[in-house]
Amino acid sequence: MTIEEAEQFYKRYDGLGFHMWREEPERAEAFKALHISPEIKTKWDDDLIRQAFKMLWDKREKTWWVHSRLIKLIGRNPREEYIDRFLSEMEKMKTLDKWSKVIIIENMAGRDRALTGGCRLICKESGQAERMDRIMRELMDFACTEDDATGELGWTDPADRYRNAVSAYRAACQKWR
Numbered sequence: 001m002t003i004e005e006a007e008q009f010y011k012r013y014d015g016l017g018f019h020m021w022r023e024e025p026e027r028a029e030a031f032k033a034l035h036i037s038p039e040i041k042t043k044w045d046d047d048l049i050r051q052a053f054k055m056l057w058d059k060r061e062k063t064w065w066v067h068s069r070l071i072k073l074i075g076r077n078p079r080e081e082y083i084d085r086f087l088s089e090m091e092k093m094k095t096l097d098k099w100s101k102v103i104i105i106e107n108m109a110g111r112d113r114a115l116t117g118g119c120r121l122i123c124k125e126s127g128q129a130e131r132m133d134r135i136m137r138e139l140m141d142f143a144c145t146e147d148d149a150t151g152e153l154g155w156t157d158p159a160d161r162y163r164n165a166v167s168a169y170r171a172a173c174q175k176w177r
Contacts, residue, residue, distance in 0.1 A: 001030040003040075010036075010044050014073065045077045056089055063096060064103035071107060071118045078125035086118075087128055090135050098148055099155065101139055102165050108136060109168035115175055123176035133173070140166055 001009070009031055013019040020028040052073060056066045067090075074082045093104055110117030122132040144158040154161065 001027065001034060003034070003036075006031050006034050006036060007044055010041065011048055014048055014069065015041065015045060015076065016072070042077055045073060049073045049077065049082055053085060053089070057092075060096065061100070063093065064100045064107065067093075067104055067118075068107045071121055075121050075125075078121065080126060083122060083126040083128060087122070087131055087135060090132075090139070093135075094138050094141075098142060098144055098158065098162075099150075101142065102144070102158065102162050105136070105140060105162075105165040105169050108132075109165060109172045115168065115172040117172060119169060119172035120176045123173070129173075129177060136169060140169075 009020065009024070009027055013023070017028070020031065049070065052066055052070050056063060056070070070086055074086060090104075093101065096104070106117075108118040109115055110120060119132070123129045144162040146157075146159065148158040149156055150158075
């Protein structure tokens with residue numbers, strides 16, 4: 001594997017070793033054998049972050065997915081300029097549909113028991129927790145009713161999902177402050 005191939009491989013999986021090993025274990029082994037420096041991986045992460053920011057608003061129905069991706073990528077490279085831009089983009093998210101907002105709130109809380117989402121990133125890696133709280137209050141300022149139910153998996157009771165997302169976000173704020 002050349003360094004160019006290693007870069008393509010790394011970027012294909014957003015630098016997530018678990019996915020590299022699960023999907024292509026032989027290539028992951030070859031990648032590991034190159035002993036690529038953290039500085040080079042940071043440069044590749046910078047490229048991935050810039051690419052994700054460019055994609056953020058391409059398809060409004062996928063904004064939540066790119067938002068989640070940015071949390072992971074910036075978490076590995078938590079430069080203040082990235083966090084500031086991340087929050088600036090979040091200020092625009094109050095115009096998203098209710099379902100996207102609920103998922104954004106879940107992204108900020110974190111999807112694991114440890115609550116390691118965007119709230120942790122902002123609280124631990126920057127001094128912008130108050131700005132995040134202001135943005136999140138505006139983002140959470142809506143109500144879900146049974147009329148919002150779609151019948152799709154996870155959306156049969158959107159009001160409950162919204163309440164759970166808000167509760168998880170608040171728990172993450174308490175944990176990481």
